[in-house]
């Protein structure tokens with residue numbers, strides 16, 4: 185049994201003009217201690233998938249179908265209080281803006297100590313010791329002396345370190361990190377990625393790492409899911425997906441990324457842009473932009489099928505290629 | 509050691525910056541200062557920057573947030589007044605162009621493209637009028653049929669359709685809006701475009717479209733670019749020359765090949781070390797510790813010294829002077845003293 189199982193997840197937004205289908209039949213698993221990268225362009229549904237897992241979908245958004253199981257137990261239909269207990273204790277969260285996770289009115293020492301005490305049996309003194317230890321571990325110099333500082337007294341990079349300490353303090357099984365380094369400078373970004381990787385290895389924590397940056401995924405993830413228009417286009421071991429992508433979207437995406445040392449005059453160009461939710465084409469949602477499109481793609485929606493070492497949702501890789 | 513070296517090289521530069529500086533007074537108000545007995549605070553956003561761009565080439569500025577890239581861009585297009593130094597465009601010191609007519613004649617030869625294509629386009633105007641505006645401002649409009657014809661041409665040149673002129677900015681995607689800004693920038697027939705993070709707000713597939721378009725335009729109409737980005741891979745792809753900035757100063761100038769194969773400035777080496785390894789060679793990276801210090805009270809001497817593995821006493825007290833070579837520049841004592849280790853990082857391929 186995998187640590188996290190997401191099965192046929194469907195997220196909808198009821199609107200006046202009808203229901204928008206934002207996540208459409210998404211399934212994947214995360215093993216214990218594994219880093220699953222989730223990449224895709226903005227609006228692909230990465231954050232909504234993450235929010236569904238940590239139970240932070242904002243109404244009117246709702247899980248309309250499917251299941252999410254952590255260690256075999258469903259967490260998608262829990263009452264609010266139960267969910268809050270699990271979030272923090274079993275699932276930690278890190279967001280792009282560290283200030284969404286920190287309370288500006290409390291010192292960082294207070295916030296960490298409180299969180300530890302809510303989720304463990306530690307005494308005040310034990311929680312304090314653990315706070316200092318965690319802050320040191322995430323690279324806050326002279327942690328003991330910074331306990332009394334407020335979030336605004338830290339730089340963006342330092343704040344994100346504090347948030348990582350906060351996410352780790354109850355020893356969760358899984359951390360959902362949504363664009364944790366996007367707002368940071370490149371040198372700080374590299375530091376935070378290295379830190380996340382090391383901590384999760386040391387603590388055997390699994391990570392769902394959401395980002396639009398394929399480079400971050402290549403450096404960090406064990407497996408990667410490529411999302412497009414609310415679905416998974418391709419999922420597989422990171423090396424396979426990066427070096428030998430199978431889905432035409434992944435192939436285009438990899439060619440579109442400028443790489444140092446790759447001397448080419450033009451980047452691969454995928455024409456157009458991702459469709460809006462109001463306007464998702466029938467059949468394969470990538471069909472208006474796909475260089476390999478054929479008849480079947482306009483009528484039937486491809487499901488994920490294993491193809492070599494990855495799994496891709498594309499009719500080119502279906503067992504029987506012709507027909508309709 | 510003279511900054512003239514670049515200036516006197518055979519092919520004349522289109523743009524030359526010499527010892528350019530921009531200081532901002534970021535002190536509290538005089539009253540508060542007097543009450544709290546605070547000194548005046550000066551932020552040196554750009555401090556003695558020199559470089560030049562040849563016609564038809566792309567010069568890229570890279571560096572982390574706050575290093576002064578956008579300030580250089582704004583100085584170049586005249587949105588800021590320099591504290592010191594010169595900006596020469598096609599041989600004329602821009603600050604010296606006294607008469608309004610002389611100024612306008614110069615000014616219409618360059619245009620700027622910003623990071624956020626939405627904020628820079630007037631939401632209440634139709635795209636047609638947005639694109640036509642620079643032509644009207646510079647009196648290039650002609651009759652309204654001529655104007656419409658030119659706008660249609662421009663729209664097609666940037667990969668949109670002539671009919672898109674009737675739409676408003678909100679009806680376009682981010683990438684299409686950036687195409688509109690490019691069409692607008694091109695409408696006054698400039699030779700030189702200053703592009704400040706033009707693709708940073710865009711998805712990679714759309715970024716590829718815009719970068720390809722910019723390269724096509726350069727090839728077809730010989731545009732010269734000052735292209736600012738914090739993304740080293742993007743810069744490698746577009747630039748003929750790259751300048752690396754840190755806390756308002758230029759660390760190193762080199763061609764992309766030299767910069768990535770043989771980086772000389774320790775800060776350049778740090779930056780290159782942060783590039784995620786998409787080739788998946790599995791090489792181990794040791795991210796450099798520390799963060800960019802507060803620009804209001806930057807470290808003495810070489811402002812990179814607190815983070816530099818090669819720093820010595822001289823670095824703490826003396827600002828390194830630029831050392832020019834045939835193709836570039838580096839400002840570092842270790843480079844000058846010949847105690848620079850061979851670069852650890854070699855660009856893949």
Ligand SMILES: Nc1ncnc2c1ncn2[C@@H]1O[C@H](COP(=O)(O)OP(=O)(O)OP(=O)(O)O)[C@@H](O)[C@H]1O
Nearest residue numbers: 532534551553572573574575576577578579580803
């Ligand atoms: N109008 C201003 N008044 C005061 N300080 C300013 C002003 N404009 C810029 N600065 C400061 O000057 C420095 C350089 O800013 P600049 O915007 O040029 O950086 P940048 O390299 O473009 O950074 P980014 O990558 O974040 O865009 C920063 O410390 C900034 O806070």
Ligand SMILES: Nc1ncnc2c1ncn2[C@@H]1O[C@H](COP(=O)(O)OP(=O)(O)O)[C@@H](O)[C@H]1O
Nearest residue numbers: 197206224225226227228229230231232233461
């Ligand atoms: N509150 C909301 N109401 C309606 N649509 C939403 C809402 N939140 C997100 N969406 C839509 O759901 C899709 C997926 O969003 P998101 O998961 O945030 O994308 P990503 O994180 O991949 O950029 C997008 O099309 C987005 O516009």
Ligand code: SF4
Nearest residue numbers: 468471474481498499
């Ligand atoms: S199913 Fe068809 S349109 Fe979709 S990615 Fe495959 S070939 Fe392209």
Ligand code: SF4
Nearest residue numbers: 810813816823840841
């Ligand atoms: S001058 Fe000194 S501190 Fe500055 S980069 Fe060179 S060696 Fe490092």
Ligand SMILES: [Mg+2]
Nearest residue numbers: 227230231232
């Ligand atoms: Mg998101």
Ligand SMILES: [Mg+2]
Nearest residue numbers: 577578579704
């Ligand atoms: Mg800027």
